[in-house]
Amino acid sequence: MMRGVAAAACLVAIAIVISGCGVDQTPGQIAVQTIEDDWVGFFVGSNDPFPAQPELAGKNTLRKIRCQQETTAARTLTCTLVAGHGASGGTAVVARVLVTFDAQGVLRKWKFIG
Numbered sequence: 001m002m003r004g005v006a007a008a009a010c011l012v013a014i015a016i017v018i019s020g021c022g023v024d025q026t027p028g029q030i031a032v033q034t035i036e037d038d039w040v041g042f043f044v045g046s047n048d049p050f051p052a053q054p055e056l057a058g059k060n061t062l063r064k065i066r067c068q069q070e071t072t073a074a075r076t077l078t079c080t081l082v083a084g085h086g087a088s089g090g091t092a093v094v095a096r097v098l099v100t101f102d103a104q105g106v107l108r109k110w111k112f113i114g
Contacts, residue, residue, distance in 0.1 A: 027107075028069035031079055031099040034107050036062055039083075053112055055093050059083035063092060067099065075101045078113070 025033075042049035043060040050056045060083075067079035077099050084092040099110045
């Protein structure tokens with residue numbers, strides 16, 4: 001019984017380390033991960049999740065994303081995305097987004113700009 005509890009505790013510790021729980025991330029790293037996760041989720045729900053951005057229709061893969069690492073005094077940062085249909089198919093589109101954080105450093109929203 002004791003070995004089972006120890007093994008379970010070890011697995012939980014490994015899962016926490018793998019998930020990055022407790023690891024400090026820069027606002028830029030948080031923005032990249034959030035936008036990547038959102039992008040996948042949006043395209044699972046719809047093939048055209050950004051109707052106000054017609055150039056992104058069908059661009060279901062983020063090929064590259066680069067964000068400023070730190071926020072401005074207004075708690076924002078910008079990211080540049082390169083999106084395409086699949087990893088290399090078709091024409092790639094470059095888009096910029098503005099990411100907003102609250103006073104506690106929690107990402108609140110991101111939106112397309114320019």
